[in-house]
Amino acid sequence: MPLFDRDTSIFSDEDVLREDYQPESIQERDEEIDTYMASLQPVINGAQPRNLFLYGKAGVGKTAVTRYLLSHLERDVDAYDDVALTVVWLNCNNLSSSYQVAANLVNELRPPSQQISTTGYPRQTVFDMLYTELESIGGTVLIVLDEIDHIGDDDGILYELPRARANGYLSSVKPGIIGISNDLSFHDSLSPKVKDTLCEEEVHFPPYTAGELRSILEQRAENALYETAYETNVLSLCAALAAQDTGSARQALDLLYKAGDITRAADETTIRESHVRDAQQALERGQIRQGMMELTRHGHLALAAVLSIAISDETPARVREIYPEYSAIAERFGTKPLVRRRMHDHLSDLAMQGILKRYARNHGRSGGQYYEYDLDVTLELALDVVDELEDVDISLEAVRGAKLRGLR
DNA sequence: GATCCACAGGAAATAGTGGCTT
DNA sequence: AAGCCACTATTTCCTGTGGATC
Numbered sequence: 014m015p016l017f018d019r020d021t022s023i024f025s026d027e028d029v030l031r032e033d034y035q036p037e038s039i040q041e042r043d044e045e046i047d048t049y050m051a052s053l054q055p056v057i058n059g060a061q062p063r064n065l066f067l068y069g070k071a072g073v074g075k076t077a078v079t080r081y082l083l084s085h086l087e088r089d090v091d092a093y094d095d096v097a098l099t100v101v102w103l104n105c106n107n108l109s110s111s112y113q114v115a116a117n118l119v120n121e122l123r124p125p126s127q128q129i130s131t132t133g134y135p136r137q138t139v140f141d142m143l144y145t146e147l148e149s150i151g152g153t154v155l156i157v158l159d160e161i162d163h164i165g166d167d168d169g170i171l172y173e174l175p176r177a178r179a180n181g182y183l184s185s186v187k188p189g190i191i192g193i194s195n196d197l198s199f200h201d202s203l204s205p206k207v208k209d210t211l212c213e214e215e216v217h218f219p220p221y222t223a224g225e226l227r228s229i230l231e232q233r234a235e236n237a238l239y240e241t242a243y244e245t246n247v248l249s250l251c252a253a254l255a256a257q258d259t260g261s262a263r264q265a266l267d268l269l270y271k272a273g274d275i276t277r278a279a280d281e282t283t284i285r286e287s288h289v290r291d292a293q294q295a296l297e298r299g300q301i302r303q304g305m306m307e308l309t310r311h312g313h314l315a316l317a318a319v320l321s322i323a324i325s326d327e328t329p330a331r332v333r334e335i336y337p338e339y340s341a342i343a344e345r346f347g348t349k350p351l352v353r354r355r356m357h358d359h360l361s362d363l364a365m366q367g368i369l370k371r372y373a374r375n376h377g378r379s380g381g382q383y384y385e386y387d388l389d390v391t392l393e394l395a396l397d398v399v400d401e402l403e404d405v406d407i408s409l410e411a412v413r414g415a416k417l418r419g420l421r
Numbered sequence: 422g423a424t425c426c427a428c429a430g431g432a433a434a435t436a437g438t439g440g441c442t443t
Numbered sequence: 444a445a446g447c448c449a450c451t452a453t454t455t456c457c458t459g460t461g462g463a464t465c
Contacts, residue, residue: 109450133439134440134442134448354430376462377464382426
């Protein structure tokens with residue numbers, strides 16, 4: 014009897030449900046694709062491409078549609094000798110300024126041996142390097158800036174690049190920018206100069222409806238799951254849950270995948286509604302958990318402080334009470350505590366991420382106004398995470414106390 | 422209606438890191 | 444080695460705020 018054997022009851026090809034899987038056709042986005050294609054038409058004609066701005070929430074198909082259309086475009090453009098197309102794809106996650114975007118673009122275009130660092134050069138130098146690289150490629154260059162909202166309000170590059178030709182920095186290249194944003198308000202926060210140039214064409218991707226999600230799931234399920242592996246209402250449920258929450262195809266697919274995973278782990282052969290609900294919980298928990306793990310050191314310390322107070326059942330607590338606890342924990346771990354003001358920023362961050370709850374209090378002349386914080390996750394989960402952290406810990410006695418009272 | 426509590430949170434200054442240029 | 448550049452995290456300083464109390 015082998016230790017591992019291949020499971021043949023649920024997934025026929027689970028990769029089809031994974032994030033990186035690219036379907037050969039895109040569903041339920043016909044309208045958006047039409048507008049998008051029209052905007053790309055100048056490329057085929059060998060004209061200066063138009064700049065394009067896509068916006069919509071995460072998981073509504075912006076990136077998938079872009080990949081799909083550009084790969085077709087690259088193929089179709091081969092038929093014409095007078096058009097040379099290059100696509101440069103850059104994910105702006107973690108890039109917080111125009112400078113960094115420019116530097117990363119240069120690196121995209123250069124071979125690995127000639128990479129530049131993302132600090133150190135004067136701003137204009139990096140732009141010059143970028144223009145030189147673009148010049149040497151020539152032809153039409155489409156620059157896709159995915160998650161462009163991460164650069165915040167430093168949108169200089171979005172202004173520079175589209176106008177580089179007009180300003181005489183570029184001559185043999187026809188650059189086009191495709192900006193993809195998950196943040197709907199990013200569009201409004203752009204400076205007016207940029208709006209004029211970048212947003213010549215806009216495509217808005219609305220969230221998927223439950224019906225649309227359902228048909229996407231049906232198509233994927235056909236390739237990913239055995240026919241007998243799921244009850245018929247399972248797909249509808251996944252679609253409905255995802256539609257209610259984010260309208261994201263990613264979420265719907267994750268749900269289905271996780272539900273299958275849970276079913277398999279339970280040694281059952283049919284995905285049922287209850288498995289989907291379990292999956293939803295597990296995913297939610299996983300996200301929060303990951304959010305907590307990825308905090309900075311002082312974020313962890315602040316969380317540990319609130320947790321420690323929560324364990325002794327004294328939450329919600331105001332900053333005045335949390336700070337000494339935080340300082341004590343920090344010092345116990347050889348870290349110099351931050352000043353109150355700064356630690357409070359960390360608390361605000363935690364509240365923003367849904368890890369802590371924050372209550373505004375105002376007791377007027379006799380009390381003034383202040384905030385109180387409490388855990389917004391279960392004590393159990395917080396304890397679990399803080400326990401796992403290498404760099405922080407709350408006192409063993411406290412944990413033991415919590416265990417004794419049956420909180421775990 | 423004026424006053425005042427207790428602090429939130431904005432703004433500017435400073436520290437610290439990593440890297441370039443001469 | 445000295446002087447820049449870009450960027451992030453932190454400290455320091457301080458103004459503004461909502462409502463109980465005078």
